[in-house]
Amino acid sequence: MSLIVMKFGGSSVGDAERMKRVANRIVERKREGHQCVVVVSAMGDTTDDLIDLTKQICTVPPTAREMDMLLSTGEQVSVALLSMAIHSLGCSAVSFTGWQAGMYTEAVHGKARITDMKPDRVKKALADDKIVIVAGFQGMTEEGEITTLGRGGSDTTAVALAAGIGADVCEIFTDVDGVYSTDPRIVKCARKLNEITYDEMLELANLGAAVLHPRAVEYAKNYNVSLVVRSSFNHNEGTHVKEEAAMEQGIVVRGIAYDKNVARISILGVEEKPGQLAKVFGALASEQIDVDIIVQSGVAGGRADFSFTISLNDLDKALTTIEGLRATVGFREVTSETNLVKVSIVGAGMVSTPGVAAKMFAAISDLGISILMVSTSEIKTSCVIENGRLNEVVQALHTAYGLDTDSTVFVGGPSERR
Template structure:
């Protein structure tokens, strides 16, 4: 008998028929002799609809606490309906909110991190023969305040619960039947990976691949939780995410990811003094603004230029911070650029293979595009380019690294939410 945590995203439970299909799948696994804990997201576009409703009601920025109260209701609808569907098939089931399931978080509304899980109630319900359905994306502080975990929170809930109850595996069900070498909506002949390492998956997730949330992968790596990503629309073999993965012959790059949420900020004519960069990036850090790629040019006449990237949503706030320290740092001007995308290649084999980055630069330049910024690590190379021809770039890179296959990838529905 295995203990399995199964997570289903918003499109998997998007309507009554899909909810029933999930119920049948869960009951099937339970009747094979397994114990099942199921984590679900809000149905379809429920969360976005609730956010839109709050904007219609509130003329100012809605209070973060009340937004958590509002958004947490979406998952409560899902768990109750799924429990009803499972019970209608003759299988005992019980639904829990995040706080009923013992999910404790830090006291941050909108993007709380899990601080502790006390799964006693879950374990007791499992021993009584129930399928346990838990609302993803939510928890409770020590003071009893409801919190939400931010985008990808249901993935994180599932992996954290799998670690807490010592599950044999955590299965993430989505609209594609595994992890692909790139987005199969862009490259129809994308390669499905039978397995991938935690480190490779973490890089891909951080770089824009939407199949798994980075926090969930990080949690799985830290607690050695076996992950399987598979489709909720078929029974095909999925992708195993694990500590070590076998290398495919001749495949050095495992995946290609892209992120359109990129803005470039350039600070020109900075006085060459010790500690200038520290002043800029300390000020940004105090405002919780994450900085990604940083490039500094050479010094001329005692002045230097440097550029860095931030998320598009942080651009205006970052510009305000920089203008606020202008007198302290001393620079000629500051500028920003949008309409950019970060394209990245990832693969554990890159560290021991020369020429991988060169092939990327060549493929991009062959399309007549300039590379604005470059960032590298042992297992990834990222380029910031104009976003107008993103699909062409991804297709060119996919072919250049020998990732094309003869068959079309399976895509079962719209992209999953949370």
């Protein structure tokens, strides 16, 4: 008998019929002799519907605290209904909110990080031979404030629980059969990966691949959680995310990711003196704004220009923050661009293979597309380009690195985001 954590996203429990299908799958596992802990997201578009309600009701933006109070209710509906469905099938189940399950977070609303796990009630319920259903995406501070973990937070809940209770495996059920070499909605001949390393998966997730949340992968790597990504629509074998993965002959690049949620800010004519960058990026960090690619231009007349990319969602807040530094930093102008996308190649074999980045630059250049910014690490290269021809670029790169297959992949449904 093994202890399994199973996570189902919003589209997997999007209506009553899907909820019952998930319940059947869980009960099937239980009757095979496994102990089961299940993490569930809000049903379908519940979260978006709740956000739309706030726009209809509020004349001023709601506080982050109240948004967490509101959005956390979506998962509570899911866990209660799923527990009822399992009871209807003759198995005993109990549902917990994130805080009842012992999920403690930092005091940041909207995208809190998990700081501690105290899953005593989960362990007791398992000892009582119950199936445990836990609300994903949410936690509680030490002071008792409800928090949410941000988009993709249910993945993180599942992996943290798996680590906290010592599960044998954590299975993330989604709308495709596993992790693919790229988005199969763009490249129909994308290949499913049987295995991928934590580091490769973490890069792909950070770079825009929506199949797993980066924090979940980071947690899995840090606590050596056995992680499997598989489809909730069939019983096919999924993708195993692990410390080391077998390398396919001749395949150096394992995946191609893209991120449309990109904005570029340029700060022009910055006074050239020590500490300027620290002031700018320190202020952005204090506003919980993550900065990605940074490029500084040459110095002329005692002034320099530099550009960086951030999430498009943070653009307005970032511009306001930077404008507040005008007196202390001293710059001439701030500009921003939004019609951008970041395309990235990832592979553990890149570090020992010359010419990988050059092939990427050539493939993009052959399409007559300009590369605006570049970022590299040992296992990835990213290029920022204009958004209009994204699909062409992804397809060209997929072919250039020998990732095309002879078959067309199955895509099950809308992408899971929670």
